[in-house]
Amino acid sequence: MKILYFAWIRERVGKAEEELELPAEVATVSDLVQWLKGRGEEYAFAFENQKVVRAALDRVHVRPEAKLTGAREIALFPPMTGG
């Protein structure tokens, strides 16, 4: 699964994207964020406040409970400030 990071989440993780093998028990977006937090300090820092983490699966906004099955790309980012 390709994971993209944006804005200050990208800065804290230290990279804009990565390709990761997800364990079977990571089924939803919030499972993924939880699992990422355990991968290192930079991830724990990036995702310390899960309430502000937003996600898109294959470029469509989704909620934390969304299932990851079939998705090729997931993006994790803070609330948007466009416009």
Next chain:
Amino acid sequence: MTVRITDHPFDPAAEAAALSRGRTDIGAVVAFSGICRDSEDEGKIASLTLEHYPGMAEAEIERHVAEAEARWPLLGVRVVHRVGRIEPGETIVFVACTSKHRQAAFEAAEFLMDYLKTRAPFWKKVEAAGGANWVEAKEKDDAAAARWTKSAKQDAAE
């Protein structure tokens, strides 16, 4: 519809003119420009840098323009959004809607701006004297976007 993302300064007047050029069916043009100011509460801004999610940003804006075209009788829509480094005085975002009568153009333009502020994957970083900081999303922008959802449900119920 025309939706464009650009890393160069652009001329909002030219964009608005392009939308109505050669047409005699348009009775109303409503054009909005969002401009980079030179100060925030915390002090003077040197510049703004806009990051975006290429691919999703265009798709998301197009989705909302399609929704606006379904909800209001519009004759055309043009959206231009900057990315990259932006200086005070430059236009960050441009939204223009055309219609036969003014109500549709006014409402659709406001609807699109409220959604651009909350659902379009762009992120602003302000460069000021104290350093560079990410702008925080505002609750009132979410509230503004939410009222269009209530309106749609009311329209459907009537």
